[in-house]
Amino acid sequence: MAISKRKKFLVKHASWLLMIVLLVFWEFICRALQVPQFLFPAPTAVLEAGIARWEIISMHALQTLYTTLVGFAIAVAFGLLVGMAVGSSPLVYRALYPMMVGFNSIPKVAFVPVLVVWFGIGTVPAILTAFLISFFPVLVNVATGLSTLEPELEDVLRSMGASKLDILRKVGLPRTMPYFFASLKVAITLAFVGSVISETVASNLGIGYLMMAASSSMDMALVFAGLIVIGAMGVGMYELFALTEKRFTGWANRGSGGVA
The missing domain is CATH 1.20.5 (Single alpha-helices involved in coiled-coils or other helix-helix interfaces)
Incomplete structure (x- = not known):
């Protein structure tokens, strides 16, 4: 016992x-080897920097959270709509899916200079970068959920008079929910990556900008404090969507020992 x-x-x-x-x-490693703080600060030094500059860190963190959530919301809406079209129509799948795969293969940091030229330095490039890097998992999972609907089930529903829209609304979308909520957990973490990438290159606000400014002055404790804040926000949002997934798709989880 x-x-x-x-x-x-x-x-x-x-x-x-x-x-x-x-x-x-x-x-222990930092103290035993007497590693210089400007190279690799100890956790206590990172904690001190975080407490001493909490107001500055929180201001930049709120900006990063804002750009991430806005870009993520756009990615979810776009990915859901395109994923439904791709997953429910063989014609759209053949026409659009290869293009989406090719687009997703391009490193998103390559788009940042283009976005800066179009929209200038600031919030908009960060939002769009978060969107560009996070919409593909939503699209793929929604399309996969719809495309795995059994043909026999569709035939039975059609024989009972159900239209294609009825099948999509009453069977396809509910069957897709586990895939959809699983994609949200992946997409939100990628959205943070996109925001920070853009902020390091094309912004004067946000955790990415703060880390670049701190690294230029060799303030590595502040850099690590920024990294920890990003990680904490990512874990928090991941857990939020994991709880939402359990709430709405608990019927799809047949065991308690799996990965959330």
Whole structure:
């Protein structure tokens, strides 16, 4: 019984325990090897920098969160609509899907200079970069969910008088929900990547800009504080969508030991 309780405790708090171990190891290495702070600051130095400059960090973090969520919302809407078209129509699939794959293969950082020329330095390039890098997972998952609908089921529904729109609305979309919510967890993390990439190149506000400014003055503690803030926001949004997925698609999860 005691072993079972200990195992449940370890499984429940595994991520926190691993994080504590890594932080202690990180601190030990920095102190034992006397690593200069401008090269690799210890966790205590990063914490001090975060507390001392929390107002500045929070201002830039809110800007990054704003651009990420706006770009992500556009990506979800676009990916959902195009994914429905691609997944429900063989003609659209043949015409559009190869083009989307080719577009997704282009590194999104290559679009940032173009966006700067079109929209100038600021928020808009960051939003569009977040959109460009995060819409493809939504598109692919929605299209996959619709295209895996059994032909036999469609035939039965048509024989009962259901139109193609009825099949899409009453069967296709509900069947696609697990794919859709799974894609949201991937897309939101990619949206943060897109925002920060654009902010490091074409912005004067945001965590990406803050990190570039800090690195230019060799303030690595502030750089690592920015990295931790980005990671924390990404984990928070991921967990939010994981909870939403469980709430709306719990019927699709047949086991409790899988990955969220």
